[in-house]
Amino acid sequence: MESKEPEKKIKVAIVEDHDIFRKRLTELLGFYDELELVFTADSGEACLKHVFESEPAKMPDVILMDIELPGISGIETTFQLKEKFEEIDIIMFTVFEDDERLFESIQVGATGYLLKDTAIDEVVSSLKEVREGGSPITPSIARKLIGMVSKPKNDNSSKSEPEVVPFDLSPAEIRILEQVIDGKSNKEIAEEVFLSPWTVKTHIKNIYKKMHVNSRAAAVRLALKRDIV
Amino acid sequence: MESKEPEKKIKVAIVEDHDIFRKRLTELLGFYDELELVFTADSGEACLKHVFESEPAKMPDVILMDIELPGISGIETTFQLKEKFEEIDIIMFTVFEDDERLFESIQVGATGYLLKDTAIDEVVSSLKEVREGGSPITPSIARKLIGMVSKPKNDNSSKSEPEVVPFDLSPAEIRILEQVIDGKSNKEIAEEVFLSPWTVKTHIKNIYKKMHVNSRAAAVRLALKRDIV
DNA sequence: GTAAAAATACTCCGTTCGGGTGATTTATTA
DNA sequence: TAATAAATCACCCGAACGGAGTATTTTTAC
Numbered sequence: 001m002e003s004k005e006p007e008k009k010i011k012v013a014i015v016e017d018h019d020i021f022r023k024r025l026t027e028l029l030g031f032y033d034e035l036e037l038v039f040t041a042d043s044g045e046a047c048l049k050h051v052f053e054s055e056p057a058k059m060p061d062v063i064l065m066d067i068e069l070p071g072i073s074g075i076e077t078t079f080q081l082k083e084k085f086e087e088i089d090i091i092m093f094t095v096f097e098d099d100e101r102l103f104e105s106i107q108v109g110a111t112g113y114l115l116k117d118t119a120i121d122e123v124v125s126s127l128k129e130v131r132e133g134g135s136p137i138t139p140s141i142a143r144k145l146i147g148m149v150s151k152p153k154n155d156n157s158s159k160s161e162p163e164v165v166p167f168d169l170s171p172a173e174i175r176i177l178e179q180v181i182d183g184k185s186n187k188e189i190a191e192e193v194f195l196s197p198w199t200v201k202t203h204i205k206n207i208y209k210k211m212h213v214n215s216r217a218a219a220v221r222l223a224l225k226r227d228i229v
Numbered sequence: 230m231e232s233k234e235p236e237k238k239i240k241v242a243i244v245e246d247h248d249i250f251r252k253r254l255t256e257l258l259g260f261y262d263e264l265e266l267v268f269t270a271d272s273g274e275a276c277l278k279h280v281f282e283s284e285p286a287k288m289p290d291v292i293l294m295d296i297e298l299p300g301i302s303g304i305e306t307t308f309q310l311k312e313k314f315e316e317i318d319i320i321m322f323t324v325f326e327d328d329e330r331l332f333e334s335i336q337v338g339a340t341g342y343l344l345k346d347t348a349i350d351e352v353v354s355s356l357k358e359v360r361e362g363g364s365p366i367t368p369s370i371a372r373k374l375i376g377m378v379s380k381p382k383n384d385n386s387s388k389s390e391p392e393v394v395p396f397d398l399s400p401a402e403i404r405i406l407e408q409v410i411d412g413k414s415n416k417e418i419a420e421e422v423f424l425s426p427w428t429v430k431t432h433i434k435n436i437y438k439k440m441h442v443n444s445r446a447a448a449v450r451l452a453l454k455r456d457i458v
Numbered sequence: 459g460t461a462a463a464a465a466t467a468c469t470c471c472g473t474t475c476g477g478g479t480g481a482t483t484t485a486t487t488a
Numbered sequence: 489t490a491a492t493a494a495a496t497c498a499c500c501c502g503a504a505c506g507g508a509g510t511a512t513t514t515t516t517a518c
Contacts, residue, residue, distance in 0.1 A: 137366060138363070170494085170495090172495080180446055181446065181450050182446075182447070182450070183442060183443070183444045183446045183447025183448075183450065185444075185473090185474065185475090186474075186475080187474085195495095195496075195497090196496075196497055196498085197497095198496080198497050198498055198499085199495075199496050199497055199498095201475085201476085201497095202495085202496075202497080202498095203495085203496095204475090204476085205476070205477075205478095208476080208477095213412060214412070214476070214477090215412045215414075215445070215475085215476080215504095216444070216445060216446035216449075216475080217409055217410065217411075217412045217445040217446055217448075217449045218411070218412025219412075219446075220446045220449040220450050220453075221410050221411070221412065221449050221453065224449075224450065224453045224454075225453075399464080399465085401464095401465075414503090414504065414505090415504075415505080416504085424465095424466070424467090425466075425467055425468080426467095427466085427467050427468050427469090428465075428466045428467055428468090430505085430506085431465085431466075431467080431468095432465085432466090433505095433506085434506075434507075434508095437506080443506070443507090444474095444505085444506080445505080
């Protein structure tokens with residue numbers, strides 16, 4: 001399609017509070033002609049300021065975002081950015097592998113998820129990949145991601161009945177979740193299902209774990225959005 | 230971590246019905262000393278036969294599995310293999326990107342998912358990665374995977390819809406209700422809307438009165454059912 | 459310009475919730 | 489049968505919640 005043109009540069013931004021790491025990364029990315037660094041920031045607030053005040057020519061295509069930041073986190077920053085600038089791709093860039101952050105990052109709209117020990121070459125190809133519609137993910141992270149959508153117990157293989165993707169809730173848990181959605185208290189639920197309030201509480205805690213939420217309201221929202229009930 | 234031993238070879242198997250492709254792949258993988266090809270198969274049945282009759286020394290660590298196969302599919306083959314040989318990692322290797330197959334592959338226990346145009350070097354590193362607990366996934370595939378767990382974005386594309394508010398909630402109240410639906414606490418909401426937590430609480434109490442509920446969960450359910458947000 | 463209404467801020471109080479931990483019983487399955 | 493997993497019940501603690509009431513400021517309406 002485009003033959004003559006010198007491949008538009010990818011505009012990149014770095015958000016990273018660790019000075020040494022940020023500068024090193026800046027330096028390394030500088031070696032790649034196909035990239036153009038439009039800004040670096042050492043906090044989520046600074047990043048938001050940059051983006052919101054950018055002239056179009058300096059608007060980043062991709063942001064490498066650290067998760068751990070002073071002030072608002074990289075996840076919160078991503079969320080706020082995505083609200084207004086849907087088109088910016090954000091790659092979470094972190095030393096953390098924990099599921100919670102991964103899940104939240106995805107929820108708020110991160111496109112990729114790389115560990116900081118990723119080789120620079122791979123970081124650069126990741127930057128290109130997101131621009132081509134891909135989602136570069138460190139393999140060890142990808143496995144966790146798969147764990148989130150895979151169902152451990154599934155016997156009908158050829159059955160083409162995908163249904164919804166629930167969070168692997170047991171029937172008892174689903175029953176309790178329904179009561180939660182109805183706005184009932186643990187005690188009320190206990191009476192309804194003939195269990196002790198403590199058991200109900202335990203079930204609800206397990207439900208939270210599986211759904212990656214930590215409040216009734218959040219659980220209700222997720223359950224309804226995903227048609228679990 | 231791994232220092233002493235001369236790195237045990239990774240035992241690999243290839244399941245691929247296209248002769249040319251299979252032979253080419255066999256040849257290429259032969260250049261890598263760290264790999265040992267234990268068998269190739271041109272069908273799911275042949276693969277199962279190989280594995281079930283393998284002596285332990287020839288049991289593959291990783292199988293590169295084509296999805297499209299004559300007879301039983303690669304997905305079905307994977308399912309049957311995983312039933313008995315949980316420890317074998319299986320990388321789906323395909324030209325297809327469609328969601329259904331990706332989803333099914335994950336359901337039956339595939340560890341990785343690569344497109345056939347993946348460079349041979351990356352295939353080899355993928356083989357190593359699965360042995361180290363990772364899940365190599367082609368970026369374009371990973372994005373679909375993310376789509377499965379990410380929350381649906383609220384698209385304000387069709388603004389022409391007549392906005393109906395079943396309850397006479399004020400704009401401020403609706404704003405706060407939205408935060409409640411997001412599972413936020415009063416304090417978090419207060420920070421978000423620049424009000425004191427007490428004011429937020431007052432608003433929420435008023436919302437409850439108007440909606441005739443008395444808990445966040447119930448409010449969330451009603452709001453979503455009635456499309457207030 | 460004034461009165462009514464809405465928005466904001468705060469206090470007290472009792473209850474519920476969510477997180478953590480651990481014991482006991484009951485399937486399930488190897 | 490033995491080992492495991494799942495379900496049930498229990499307690500502690502601090503934070504958050506929900507109810508009721510009061511008061512000040514701002515906005516709206518007449």
